[in-house]
Amino acid sequence: MHHVLSFTSLEEVWNHSFDCIIMAGEDGIILSLNRPAARLFLGNPSTLIGTSIFELIPSNEFKKSLQKQGKTGVPISLGTKQLVANIVYSENHDVGNKYVIILKDLSQVQQLNSQIQQFHKEKQVFDLILDQLEEGICVINEHGTILFYNRKAGEVETLEPEAVKGKRVQDIWSVDETTSTLLTSVRTGRTLESSGNSVFHPWQSNHHTGSYRAINT
Structure with missing residues (x-):
């Protein structure tokens, strides 16, 4: 049996993704973005659509990556957040060429890794005490x-x-x-x-x- 996802289902997946997803034109103008991306830029999708992605991410390396028509693992600093961008170039002569930009927030991952390291250190101390x-x-x-x-x-x-x-x-x-x-x-x-x-x-x-x-x- 084949299950076909409806547009509503796809939109739910789009908006409930942990990653920030942005679709932009070749000129960098945002065409659409999901809710996590809107939260990242402290706005909402309706107000951010039409904004230049380069205004939101003023990074020369990021801009160069778009000009190269796609790249993975582009590091981005956005305030106190450390992000990594995966950029996919979609070529379509009918509707226009687009970029799909996927941003992953490394700050939470780094914080979790720090907590795990601290836990292991504390466990080593407890193990040492119990061993005596x-x-x-x-x-x-x-x-x-x-x-x-x-x-x-x-x-x-x-x-x-x-x-x-x-x-x-x-x-x-x-x-x-x-x-x-x-x-x-x-x-x-x-x-x-x-x-x-x-x-x-x-x-x-x-x-x-x-x-x-x-x-x-």
């Missing part, structure tokens, strides 16, 4: 995949932490998913604590490890 504790720590996600396994846990289990991370609990230890306290805690969302002086071990049951007492889960 004398308690064994194992962190898993909802799928039972081990996200963090500290040095002490490795000493207790005689396992290398780096060899354990990224694997499923079931792949490392013989566990019963219905009785394992670690998997039960993840499944139920409840905090399970050890009692008395026994060593709390969330993935195996009824065994001895080194000089530690019997482990019960």
